[in-house]
Amino acid sequence: MSDSPRPRLLYFNGPWDYLGERLRISYIDTFRRLLEQDFEVIPAEGDRDFRREVETHRPDMALFHAGTESPLERESNIRHTDAFPDLPRAGYVFRDPFSPSRLASMNRLRAWGVNQVFTDFRASDSPIPFFADSIYLPWWADDTTFRDYGERKSIPITLAGSGWLTRKFYSWRHPIFIELARRLPVYHVPAFETHQKNDAYVGESYARLLNRSLIAGGCGTVCRYLTLKLLEIPASRCCLLTEETEVMKSLGFQDGVNCIFAEEKNAVAKVSAILDDPARLQAITEAGYELVRWRHTQGSRRMIREWLDLWRRRAPGERVVQGHPLEPLRLARPGEILAPAFPTENPLLEKLQSGYRFLGERRWTDAIETFTGVLDAIPYVAEASLGIAMARLEMGEPAAALPYLEHIFAMQAKLCNYPRPDPISLAYAAVACLRVGQPDTAFGLLARHGRVRHPALNALRWHVARHWRKFRSRHAGWAADENSEIQNSESIHLLPPRPFAEWLEHWSVQVPVAQPATVPA
């Protein structure tokens, strides 16, 4: 890293007034402090003229924060991003890797023309082209907040946050809660919605709560990735109780050494044993605390600055690449292939992928069962809903497909305020409508989002307009040209990229034009 004065970073972000205190303090403020370690940060909130901001502030780099999942999130308008193309630009995606709200971030970063995407999840958690070269910024504990406050240990076990009371999302937490609560004193602190402001423990008060607790639990969700909680706990000199995952081991956590790995059947025994052995508990707590302070605070997360330095000195054809996320970034030669250096374990994604494999093998029932398992864990995984819809369409049951496609849009509306649908979801929804004899609804859908361009949509529109001339004339604005590969929207779906011609062939099979029931009067 350069010893030169800190580079000036123009930081497009926010506004954040729609977020509750917990999200702002835990994620937004800490990210800014992370940047401030290595940059002179010039924040620019909300709607902005990129050209003017750059002219005014003369930054060395621009960073775009792509927002946070919330139904109250607003769409920032950042204009003239075609200016200053030589200014290094990075974007930060702060989303769950299974959330349909990724689409909003992806489309924003696409529009803002970033050179590099940083994410809070592993690229392998969302294996779509957009994230293929993204750099993973693993969570860190902000040691200005999460530290040892010297509190007296007054709480045996604290279970804070979401997921302890239901089987959704945090698949490890609920059975652990049931077991522990049956046998041991447990302090349960629920998390509230992202926009609510009445969380009891946030920032320092949360760190002090952990500091007062002998043991606190957390997990990496059904995806088994690193969550912030898994670092906040040991950083607050509290013994971490967690699920044994590859990520945790790769980050230096070892059972009985600096944390406790437990599962439903042994959690009570392990926790009881450690509570009965204060010296050992103290040793584990201390080791976890040291591990996090040594490797997992903001001081160990310098990727954005590293990227800038490497970006500036890269040779033609070289790329900035990430091996293990705890090791520095480096430059890769043209054509150099990187071997995976970090665990990709992700049961949810594996289930999704096996569902799509079943689809490829035309094993519709197996696919539906697998996707249903995904939705049981997280009801808003659009890839799973689409998978079920695709299977139902293939099985000749379009009426059974339609609710899953409607569910995708309902979930997107519930989770975030992004007005544009995923183009592939939209195309399949229109197809299902056509197949159940609701062509007006199908055309309405396609027309309502007439500006969205994607080969899948382009092909469907062309197919529809060719066979339903009346609608082509009525909706001339969206009737695409033949072979249009224009794309102005990303898709979160796991389907392999296809050109117009392949989509057209697919839709021709899916929506045969000879069906009298689908032809409007």
Place this chain on the structure above:
Amino acid sequence: MVSLARPRLLYFNGPWNYLGARILNSYIDPFRRLLEQDFDIVSVEGDRDFRVEVETHRPDVVMFHTGSEAPGEPEVDISNTDAFPEIPRLGYMFRDPFSPSRMPTMNRLKAWRVDQVFTDFRPTDSAAPYFRDTMYLPWWIDDTVFRDYGEAKEFAVTLTGSGWRSKCIYVWRSEVCLELLPKVPIFHAPSLGNRQNGHDYVGESYSRLLNRSQFSAGCGTVNRYLTMKLLEIPASRCCLIAEEIEVLKAAGFRDGENCIFATKENVVDKVRTLLSDPRRLQAITDAGHRLVHDRHTQRNRRQFAEWFALWKRRQPGDRIVQVNPLEPLQLIPAGATVPANTFPAENPLTEKLVRGYESLAAARWADALPKFEEIVGIIPCVAEARLGAALCLLRLNRVPEAIAHLGYNVNLMVRHFGYRWPDPIDLAFLAVCHFRAKDARTGVQLLASFETLRHPALNAMRWIVAKSSPALAARPVFQVSEGDNSSNVESIHVLPQTTFPEWVGALMAGIRG
């Protein structure tokens, strides 16, 4: 001249080594301290010779503690209790009013010839005739333990004890907990059974936990009686959240004044409202603390001393009566009308049981059965409900199900509690079931298996069987005279039959179906 010395009380109790720290600290030790307020205690544990102990210690009064329900409870042998009949004897029953373990307790007190039985439940909570004249000692808080320690408030809501995370006798608790958990930070400390020792929150540490909590909740079980928790919480200067029940109101609790009465529908709102209004919360907490320390400490529970004082000055025919457990006992002259009890009797479980037996008496088997089954669904061990269900099932020709209910009762008493006898009425009707099931061999075996057990119901069943089989009549256990009303055991059941011929009628009705 009046002696100023405190009366000497010979206290037969224990041994307690089968109990965990929680029960010892919460129930056994405070009871001894309660006695120590008014008596010089001479404590004797386990098997004893009553005559020798009285001769040795020369007590003014005797108290028998009848133990505690827990696996491993021993059957204490106190011999020669026919000695010194003039010394007044008290008995204390520490049981749930629905627990079949009352039966061994009742029989101990019967064998020990106590003059007055005190219980930790209202007489109305247990419909058996035995409890008509028992006196109720409502729970109190020991203010040497449950007090304001000046702890800083650390937890919004603390839920301790049983029933918060499962459906059981604490029906209100699980419903309220389900509402609170997703909305409010909750410190939950489960209770781990009566033998458990490793509980972190017992005695002072428990009181300090409550003292660190803004709210803590408790209820009176499905029976809606006073539990100790309902006093321990406000005593530790913690705001009580409770179900609105008649007993609590009679004990002085008022919603929004000195506690919060809540339902599952409004508990979250009520808690949140008060958490955002600290002054009001403080006022309610202080008022609850004041109420309990003014009216519900050990100093407000002097029934034993009152009873002893009245006993000493009673005239022939006088009766000591309890009109309200929160008021002094009264001495009612012979012939005078005994005032009606003024303490609330509200108890949905007992009411359901009584309604079930009313339907049974009216031969409405199909109406009665669901009432009994509902009780068993909430508390599986309620022997009265199982017997009621079995009697209905016998009449509805569902004999195997009747056998299952009565088999449960007999096994619970003999195997689980380890008592030497089952309830004789259960045994008699279980034999009836087997005869109905054409399994006379098992029926006979059952009737012969507890040879020394005597009760009019069992005597009657043995007599019926002997009448039908000359071979059986030759066996000593079946040599029962017609009309034999002898009994050496109390039953917890609430059937109206009391005499030999009445039992013959009831049993024959069961056999005929």
